[in-house]
Amino acid sequence: MSDPVIINVKRLSHAADLPLPAYATALAAGMDLLAAIDGDVVLAPLGRAIVPTGLQIALPPGFEAQVRPRSGLAAKSGVTVANAPGTIDADYRGEVGVILINLSAEPFTITRGMRIAQMVIARHQQAQWREVATLAETARGAGGFGSTGTQG
Numbered sequence: 001m002s003d004p005v006i007i008n009v010k011r012l013s014h015a016a017d018l019p020l021p022a023y024a025t026a027l028a029a030g031m032d033l034l035a036a037i038d039g040d041v042v043l044a045p046l047g048r049a050i051v052p053t054g055l056q057i058a059l060p061p062g063f064e065a066q067v068r069p070r071s072g073l074a075a076k077s078g079v080t081v082a083n084a085p086g087t088i089d090a091d092y093r094g095e096v097g098v099i100l101i102n103l104s105a106e107p108f109t110i111t112r113g114m115r116i117a118q119m120v121i122a123r124h125q126q127a128q129w130r131e132v133a134t135l136a137e138t139a140r141g142a143g144g145f146g147s148t149g150t151q152g
Helices: 071-077
Strands: 008-011 031-034 041-043 048-058 063-068 079-081 086-088 095-102 108-110 115-123
Touching (some): 041 095, 063 095, 071 079
Antiparallel strands (some): 063 086
């Protein structure tokens, strides 16, 4: 394994008693994000809310943080991240918020300290466009939207 990436984090006052995000297992890709709310937040069916985490982060250049749904929350309660995956850029310094949406037919209650999403730290590279008149041919060509799974 390579050395861990060091990320500066500022815990805001409304998250002072909550733990920092952590990996649940030795090989986990994501760290759980917790709801830093004062009182319960009820999401009505199809309702959504930006849930604060009480954290501000400073990612190193070349990294992003991806905010993703927790599979158990989605499977058991129908609650997921609305813009999954949400991207936190290296130059963002505001509070990390999670846009949750309730896709179930029942109201869902978010409580303080609840694990609401997971954060994956990923390397990225910016690209530059080079406009061309033609592209190199491939066996797949322009086939898309399920074309590789069809038999012909």
